[in-house]
Amino acid sequence: MQRLEIPVVSYNARTAAFMTARGFHRDGCGVWRDAAGHSFAASLAGKEAPAAATRTWGCQMNEADSETLRGQLREMGYVDAPVDDEADVILLNTCAVRGTAADHALGEIGRLKRLKTERPELLLGVCGCLAQMPETVEYLRRHAPHVDLIFGTNNLHDLPGLLQRAYRDEAQTVDVWDQAPETVENLPSRRAPGVKAWVNIIYGCDKFCTYCIVPTTRGRERSRRPGDVLAEVERLAAEGYREVTLLGQNVNSYGHDLGAYDFADLLRDVAQVPGIRWIRYTTSHPRDFTEKLVRTIGLHPKICEHFHLPVQSGSDRVLRWMNRGYSRARYMELIGHVRRLLPHAAITTDIIVGFPRETEEDFLQTLDVVREVGYDNAFTFQYSPRAGTPAARWEDPVPPAVKKERLERLNELQYAISRRKNQALVGSMQEVLIEGPSRKDPDVLTARTRTNRLVLVPKREGVVHRFGRVHVTEAQTWTLYGSLAEVEPGV
Numbered sequence: 001m002q003r004l005e006i007p008v009v010s011y012n013a014r015t016a017a018f019m020t021a022r023g024f025h026r027d028g029c030g031v032w033r034d035a036a037g038h039s040f041a042a043s044l045a046g047k048e049a050p051a052a053a054t055r056t057w058g059c060q061m062n063e064a065d066s067e068t069l070r071g072q073l074r075e076m077g078y079v080d081a082p083v084d085d086e087a088d089v090i091l092l093n094t095c096a097v098r099g100t101a102a103d104h105a106l107g108e109i110g111r112l113k114r115l116k117t118e119r120p121e122l123l124l125g126v127c128g129c130l131a132q133m134p135e136t137v138e139y140l141r142r143h144a145p146h147v148d149l150i151f152g153t154n155n156l157h158d159l160p161g162l163l164q165r166a167y168r169d170e171a172q173t174v175d176v177w178d179q180a181p182e183t184v185e186n187l188p189s190r191r192a193p194g195v196k197a198w199v200n201i202i203y204g205c206d207k208f209c210t211y212c213i214v215p216t217t218r219g220r221e222r223s224r225r226p227g228d229v230l231a232e233v234e235r236l237a238a239e240g241y242r243e244v245t246l247l248g249q250n251v252n253s254y255g256h257d258l259g260a261y262d263f264a265d266l267l268r269d270v271a272q273v274p275g276i277r278w279i280r281y282t283t284s285h286p287r288d289f290t291e292k293l294v295r296t297i298g299l300h301p302k303i304c305e306h307f308h309l310p311v312q313s314g315s316d317r318v319l320r321w322m323n324r325g326y327s328r329a330r331y332m333e334l335i336g337h338v339r340r341l342l343p344h345a346a347i348t349t350d351i352i353v354g355f356p357r358e359t360e361e362d363f364l365q366t367l368d369v370v371r372e373v374g375y376d377n378a379f380t381f382q383y384s385p386r387a388g389t390p391a392a393r394w395e396d397p398v399p400p401a402v403k404k405e406r407l408e409r410l411n412e413l414q415y416a417i418s419r420r421k422n423q424a425l426v427g428s429m430q431e432v433l434i435e436g437p438s439r440k441d442p443d444v445l446t447a448r449t450r451t452n453r454l455v456l457v458p459k460r461e462g463v464v465h466r467f468g469r470v471h472v473t474e475a476q477t478w479t480l481y482g483s484l485a486e487v488e489p490g491v
Ligand code: SF4
Pocket: 205, 206, 207, 208, 209, 212, 213, 214, 215, 249, 250, 285
């Protein structure tokens, strides 16, 4: 496939040009202010210290995008809105991959109409994958005139200019780009507190699976330059982050547009960054997955031995209809590399059941793969069409009740395997990163193993965001329980 040369530009340089042309300069805290000391946000909202809120649906890529939106909002001078009623700007970062996420976002847009009616000065923006789809834009134009601003995934780095236009324009401001004409570096990011950070390494997707809307909403693949990724990881390490997750719709495709430098090379180089303790990545595609990658992970203890390798189906016919680009035999060959080179690694997957024309025989082949691999965990889905994808135009003779029943049978099998795998860990010591208090029980802390298993331990003061070792005493399908045996000193 012919790849386009995509220019790389600096967010800082471009934003500086935009801001200085309007008489704004950065203060010591990085906020853009005019000569009178008013922030850019204040100049837009017509009040001091306006407040903003963001809402996010969907995958880690969307979460990372929201961190970029919040980073830009902070540089403009917005403070956090504790509740919607106090927000001057609300941005809804939407997801188009799953119908439920799209429905929730559209429901939220409807719910905010009341607030917008009560406070017309509130600026309401919709962005993300759903906004990238022409039918959503049309829907919002017709049915949600209370939305002031609609923009897509390819121009979210332009937030200052977009907000300025939305404040100025009487009509709804719509600015959605089909493609990203450039890769923007040095994006500001406001990450969640803690020691874990996401780092985008590749944007877009060229795989065109027939059920997936992502190639439409995220555009063509473009890898960030290794030097830019490494510089970001080094900055994160200097700021105290200890775990990085390298992100992309298909991380295994990283570097296809860069010449002779691939994802395994990037992992090797990230593993050299001092201060970073654990490295994870998501999501993998079997088509681009290599034995070299498994070997690289085996050579570098910082890279967690967890392989999330979405199989989607165990039937070659269904895999062809899905345009996945591999056969069941090829997939099992890749699993074989993992089992041979890293026998203690965890393997997880994604599976769709009830794809159009999937027969009972196709489904039984999926169950065979699940048994043969013995996944530690699986994200399982009942197929539902996404508007704009090829599969959504096909006849679907699989009745909903059959899809549901297949999902239940698949889950029953997978849950039993997950439980057995977890129970095998009872009595072992597991290296963990302690995340924080459990949402359900403040006397309990949650931690994650290298293989991304959730572990609950009794609360102890002063250990959050530190690495330690847990003695596992009990296991259920999704959760391990144990006690903290060691905690490393903080950083
Ligand atoms: S690899 Fe397939 S499923 Fe994954 S984002 Fe690309 S098109 Fe969607």
